[in-house]
Amino acid sequence: MDMASALEVDVNGEEKFFVDKKILSAFSGRFRNLFRNSSESGAKETLKIVLHGLPGGAEAFELMTRFCYNNGSIQINPTNTCILHLVANFMEMTDDISSSSNLIKQTEKSLDSIPYWSWSEVLTGLKQCQDCFLASNSSGVFDKILDSVVGRIVSASETSPSGFSPESSALRFSCDTRSTVSTKNGCNLAWWFEDLVVLKLDTIGKAVSCMVSKKFDHASISRFLFYYLKHRYLNATSDEKRKATEIVVDLLYSLDKSCVSCRGLFGILPVSSSLNVSKLCRNRLESMIGVQIDQATLDNLLVPAPNGMNSLYDVNLILRFLKYFLNNGEQISVSRLKKLGSLMDSYIAEVAPDHSLKPSKFVAITTALPDAARDSYDAVYQAIDMYLQVHPQLSEEEKIKVSSAINFDKLSSESCKLLTQNSKFPSRTAIQALIFQHSKLKSLLQNTTNLKKSSRQSADSEQIILHVNRPDLSMENEKLKSHLQGMQCRVMELEKVCRKMQTQLTQVKKTKLSSSNAGRSLPRLCS
Missing domain, CATH: 1.20.1440 (de novo design (two linked rop proteins))
Known part of the structure; x- marks a missing residue:
């Protein structure tokens, strides 16, 4: 390598590369602009630069240098498309620099084939994008990959509501991960729970928003969020748990409240108290529990x-x-x-x-x-x-x-x-109870007396009708007479109870008066 073109590149403080700046400048606008005004005459030492915030880090830089050293050619596949696309944008490898060997254009062509990628391939791409969130979000590749992941989940659910994974031939893509339907504690876990549980909080937030926009089942989303939060608590610091709780509660709050498990919310409640979550998070958690508190247990x-x-x-x-x-x-x-x-x-x-x-x-x-x-x-x-x-x-x-x-x-x-x-x-409450009981008995007695009179009139009329039109129905007369006799007995019993209650009421009044302090007046209710 010519010393005049020798370049030492420190990538994000992770690793150093010795490259030819002329070769890289032929494909990278960032390098070309960096060395545009630099003098090459008399160079005796290797030039050194530091690249900060390179998406994909050392792995991405190495792939880019291979592309440059191979005269603008590299094998692009689903496992490296996203990372190559991100580094190509960062290094400004555009048409203005090399129209014939444009890495951005080549990776965009590969991104167009996302619908044909396997489930594991789109997951790999999504993980690469979340690791370089700012770069992937600004370039739009993150949204493309996320839309594909969510789209497959939604399609699989519509094709097989029971929760089977996208291994179905009807969906025309393969799945070679742990996508199975499992049941724990009576809760059906969808095939995609285990695959998405490793994603970062920001990615989950965008994924849930995408699911909601695609009208995906809110109950399934809420079950996943409870499952996700449970796994986030494992081996996490208190600050990480607090942040995860606040984000998940916020996402649950965006769903239909009737689709969010009351039992699951009660599971978060004690944790949220110990983590000292924000007031907004606490209020939202309590409101979600409150609107369905009738579903709770003692x-x-x-x-x-x-x-x-x-x-x-x-x-x-x-x-x-x-x-x-x-x-x-x-x-x-x-x-x-x-x-x-x-x-x-x-x-x-x-x-x-x-x-x-x-x-x-x-x-x-x-x-x-x-x-x-x-x-x-x-x-x-x-x-x-x-x-x-x-x-x-x-x-x-x-x-x-x-x-x-x-x-x-x-x-x-x-x-x-x-x-x-x-x-x-207290005496006032006892007297109130007596008055109410007496009133109920009196009302019942009055109703029974009215019923007795009405029954007698009905019986007299029916006896005339029976005598004139149906003299042979003596059995029905006997039944009616027996019924009336029973009612008369009941009236007599109620009258006895009523008299007894009146006596009790008088005794209670006398007792309360005798036991009260001197000068104490009776409650207004008793006067």
Whole structure:
């Protein structure tokens, strides 16, 4: 090599190459411009330069020099097309420099054949592009490769919804990777999960955006994102886990919320708390859980309280979930609301024995749902009974507030009776229960009396009709008479119960009056 044209190239600080600058300048506009004004006379030492940010690094530079030393010729195939295309753009190997042996043009011709590349070949190209993201994104090759990868996933799903890999001959391309359908914990993993799980976060973000634009199944996307995040947590630093969590939650938030697993979101929740993710990430995670909180289990809801919160469970978190759910408005069906009501009854039963749970928080959690969420308030009564038992120090006013969650109209007769005899409940609540029970009995008695009169009139009319038109139907008369006798017995029983309740009400009033402090007036409800 002529010393005048000798060149030492340091590629990204990785490796040094000794090349002929004349040969490289014949194909590279970057080298030609670099040495345009340099003097070659009297050169006694090898010229040295450093290339920073060369896409593909030393491997790409070596491929480029082979192309130049071989007079503008090199074997281009799917495994090196992307990396050659990126280095050719970086080194400005355009028509202006060499129209007959243009590396950019040759690689673009190879990129046109992407539809015929195998699955493993397009994955290799995608990995090369993500390693040189800035260069590949600016040249457009990244989008081409990514579109091919996503397109094959979508096509395979449409051709075989059950999740088979692109080995199908109907798709006309091969797959020689671990593309199989697997099942873990009852969750179907699509064939492409394992192949894409090794991609970087930025690449996954673009891939998901591409999938959404192609109307790909959101449920499949969300399952992949949970699977991807689980693998990202392996052998990762706290900062890497935090970044991965924030990006994945952001991607999940862009999907149809009904397609995102509530169980999967609860799996992210404790991790996000320990990683101190951004407030935006936390709010989005909670909102996604909240809109489908009726799908949760009791174990999901029993989230330990954070440090500094004086209670066993994070009741504030559950209240936020309920707020998101109720704000969902028109999408809440009656069945979903009642399912959530049943779940919350189980939850308040678990948190009621907590000595550290403040009355205001207990009231908030028992009254958070609308009345339509419950057909019965028996479970609420039992939870309040437990709460009052472990909080005997509550004032009368606090007890009244705690008991205000009960709808007596939806309290069974048995629970109502127990409440009136329960000394843990405030006197005002006990009297309310008696009044409601008395009112219900009185209403039932009135309805029964009206039914009795109506039945008698109907029986008299039917007896006349039977006597005139059907004298032979004595058996039906006997059945009707037996039915009326049964109703009369029931009326007598109800009258006895009503009188007993009136006596109980009088006794309770006298007892409460005698035990009250001097000068204390009766509740307005009793006057």
